[in-house]
Amino acid sequence: MARSPLKNLDVLFNPRSIALIGASNNPFKWGFIIPTNILTGQYSGKLFLVNPYEKKVLNREVYPSVNAISEDIDVAVVVTPSSTVASVTEECARKGVKAEIVITAGFGETGAEGAKLEKEVVSIASRAGIALVGPNTMGVYSSEVSLYALMPPVRPKPGAVALVSQSGNLGTQLLDMGEQVGLGFTKFASSGNEAAIRTEDYIEYYGKDPDTRVIIAYIEGLKGTDGGTRFMEVAREITKKKPIIVFKAGRSEAGAKAAMSHSGAIAGSRQIYEDAFRQLGIIQASTIEQLLDLAKAFEGSPLPKGKRVGILTWGGGYGVVTADACEEAGLEVARLSPALISELDKVLPPYWSKGNPVDLVGTLDGKAHLKCLNLLAGSDDVDATIVLGLVAGASRFVEIMITSPGLPDIKGASAFGKMFEKGDEDIINEISRLVVLYDKPVVTVTLTSVKSEVNEAMMRKKNILAYSTPERAAKALSKLYEYQRYLYNAQGNKGRPILSEPPHKTQNAAETKTRSKSQ
């Protein structure tokens, strides 16, 4: 009913001008914090501040009303009290504002009176064709125009993942955590009360957005009165082209009760949701952490054509853990052919394991590592490879060797460190090359706590998929496989998303991420 057309969502995420209605000089008010976020975030359009009772906020001119601004306004961000939002929306309608982000709470989520107020606002916006975000939203982020119209001061990096969240705090938290795991975002919307624009509308828009390769969502319950029909229609179309990864909250009885109290969502039966999601080809994450782990996997990796995993490990124990993790995630530890084993025999010491996991038994020879990686990743015996401990071991050694007291001669030590660093670079380049060459996933597990800036930057640039533990790597791989099966069975298109080329195809993820829409 009050659903906004997609073109207005395009304006919402790409506004040339924004009016912040309710600007304040009080640093404890959102009228101060949100414009600060927008300004420090270096929004590429124009920001106008509105408040009839202020002259200057953040050293900028303040307009008494949105209509007092001479230029056109694409988006209004509203933080005024709930009782004023209807009249503010009427002003926005007169001004020709295309989209409105209503931060203000105190609507449908608070009871009957708030619901009445909400209905009024929706009706005004709907008549004027204004795309209404919220109310009770934490805001919107868009990388294309560097827009951080958000309550919390988070700074997601640009990327290829779009997020919609029925929880503002969880959504902005995901943006923040994403930065830690090297995940960049195209767009984010905190959907708030979803009085007008709902989760499925954002997903539909993300589905058509050429910059977005992966869609992720935090859902407590579907809000429409249509029993989820439209959500299902939208999702069914998009999962043929792009992965949708969902974290469903309110799974338990206590969680469902909390969801009802939080967002008014009817969490619904866990089983019904899980079955529906599976049939729609939606990938389901079971923890917050996994939602990001999977986004990372789908953003940068090709899909495995089968479930046979080759494991290359620098240590036996981690090989065992990885074998367990693969099997427990529904993958297979690949059986290596005699031909492959005899090839590996030529490279490894005679006492190597002669099977999968391929244990490098502590050999320090970088050439042997590369050779084994090539043999394994290139073999028809495996559909994907997990590489343990070969990447990112260097800087720790160098750090300790160089910075620790008590060592009289660091000459040999730093030579050793350099050798290791060179090894990291070689392995990263080789993994990147092999992923393109064989179009199969190679997932790395970095067995180190050290954040080597150089390595991380290099890995991101080369789009190397890395996790801190084998369990997380195996789980991510299993979901890539699950999606490939879905595409294969449902679409018969041999397991490839057809809309956009993943970055491993272009050999340069950074280039892909910043390409203009006109391409």
Add this chain to the structure above:
Amino acid sequence: MARSPLKNLDVLFNPRSIALIGASNNPFKWGFIIPTNILTGQYSGKLFLVNPYEKKVLNREVYPSVNAISEDIDVAVVVTPSSTVASVTEECARKGVKAEIVITAGFGETGAEGAKLEKEVVSIASRAGIALVGPNTMGVYSSEVSLYALMPPVRPKPGAVALVSQSGNLGTQLLDMGEQVGLGFTKFASSGNEAAIRTEDYIEYYGKDPDTRVIIAYIEGLKGTDGGTRFMEVAREITKKKPIIVFKAGRSEAGAKAAMSHSGAIAGSRQIYEDAFRQLGIIQASTIEQLLDLAKAFEGSPLPKGKRVGILTWGGGYGVVTADACEEAGLEVARLSPALISELDKVLPPYWSKGNPVDLVGTLDGKAHLKCLNLLAGSDDVDATIVLGLVAGASRFVEIMITSPGLPDIKGASAFGKMFEKGDEDIINEISRLVVLYDKPVVTVTLTSVKSEVNEAMMRKKNILAYSTPERAAKALSKLYEYQRYLYNAQGNKGRPILSEPPHKTQNAAETKTRSKSQ
């Protein structure tokens, strides 16, 4: 049979002098790397280097044999080729060495010939009363004498956790990851082939070590010929006094096969192990990450007397996720009494959730946070509290406000940041006080990616338990509860470990950790 008496394990972990046999000037050899680790780790005893073919290594005098050293040698670290280890051990026996760490591989793990060699070495060591670590070990760490006799350059911090691992790479990796999560270690042994000293021997020793409050172990399979009898005897005694947390690898068919190939361990039936561990009161971790999460929980927190959890959240979505996570972990989302709700009513805005999770609905008032925390943590309605998003939100805001370009006036912003920082400190102090006062766990989830050095240091000092996600917090809490149930049912001692006082009792963890053995 060839088991070493505990007193020699005491020497192993507290040697006054060490001889590194097989010292080398080649930085790619363990004979260079291990002494470098020992020296840069600032071992408090004396290190002597041995190699008949070298005069100087690392600018230090090299002795032609261990017998050429005039002083007593407590521990020998052996890296010479496997064929020489028997004669080296004979020399060590003549010298009166108390313990020997045989890094060298190529013994039982490689086949019949290696097994014969291993048996010979064990027999020599056994006759001489030498405690034999390995062979095929990655070494030993001991905080008391700052000994890092390890192959990889990892630097665990001192703490209260002792680790034994049947995988050297996984064990050292755990030490390294531990540093990230603020976990300190008393002792570590990579048990290698366990030709003489086995997992249960280390555990027995850790059980008697006054500095060790929590024991963790990576186990692929028990090595003794006694079908695990001694392990069970040892574990049954210790779990009455200290928690033992085990990660069992080789659970799947593929994992068991890999374990056999890696350490020669018979991984055994998953069910049999799990049942046995449960009966012994051993806490089982299902992932590597969880092993560390649990160590952290048991190291610093009191045990909950029941499973009713109070959830205090700064955002609704995280409350829902936490409610799900608690229920899925076997905990209960506490039902709040009308009395408690009416107390909370006095502090929170009228539209708060009026139930558990207690949603602070975005209020920025630090006093309200403290008051709600007090009411919840102190209430008889809850056995433990999870606090979401109240700690560590400050520095991010300050960082962005202060360091970002585009903001003309940062005065108000930095005031806001300071207010937040003060709030962090207040909350941390209050949590610390409440944990002592009520003797109940308070677990925090830091909803931020920022590593605020100040906050982290403060939280460690105050022994605040913190996780990055609600799922990890709930899982840790559920295991604390499981152990409390075990103690209560098995021992009837009201769920308290009886050997050592946890740090929340002393109000100063740092003091506890560095206290001398004589206390």
